[in-house]
Amino acid sequence: MGPYLAYSSDLAWVLAAEGDAPVGYFLAVADTVAFEDRLEREWWPPLRARGPRPPVRPGTPDAWLRSYVDQPPRTxxxxxxxxxxxxxxDLLPEAQGGGYGRRLWETAMDALRLRGVHGVHLGVAARNTNAQGFYRHLGLHLLAEDPGTQFYGMRL
Structure with a gap:
């Protein structure tokens, strides 16, 4: 979430339950290419330069994170x-199914349209069939697949 809050905070929303406990968030970026370029200039170098980097075991979450910082994927x-x-x-289970996701979606799409954005995409884990169904229900369609991820998009 850090880069989104640092560079696109005007397109970030948090869903809170009673007592203000966060139960979900919605983050958007109007220009993916500019965002990824900015991360490469400003966000990733300090992370890569941090002190000694102990070895990590291949196939672990730490190894995945290290490779993501060292060679972040480009869309x-x-x-x-x-x-x-x-x-x-990302909505926790207690926030799913109550219309919150749809309301967050509509709020974000309105904000993107006001910025003149003409299309939006997202990646979803191939195993997350519930989210895929939700996105199809919102009108997104499958754009591409790579190992473990499906990309969906929609014209605005």
Whole structure:
């Protein structure tokens, strides 16, 4: 969440339950290419330069995180050309099914449209069939797949 709050905080929302406990968030970026370029200039170098880096065991979450910092993936140009914005959504189970996701979606899409954005995409784990169904229900369609991830998009 850090880069989104640092560089796109005007497109970030938190869903809170009673007592203000966070139960979800919705993050958006209007221009994925510019965001990824900025991360490469400003966000990743300090993380890469941090003190000694102990070895990590291959196949572990630490190994995945290290490779993500060292070589962050770039969104394919064929996706960003048609769907320049991207989003991240995460709702805890207690926040799912009550219309909160749809309301957050509508709020974010309105904000992106006001910025002149013409398309949005997202990646979802291939095993997360509930989220895939939710996104299809919202009108997104499958754009591409790679191992473990499906990319969905929608014109605004």
């Amino acid at each position: 394919p140009t064929d996706i960003t050309t048609r769907y320049p914005a991207h989003i991240h959504v």
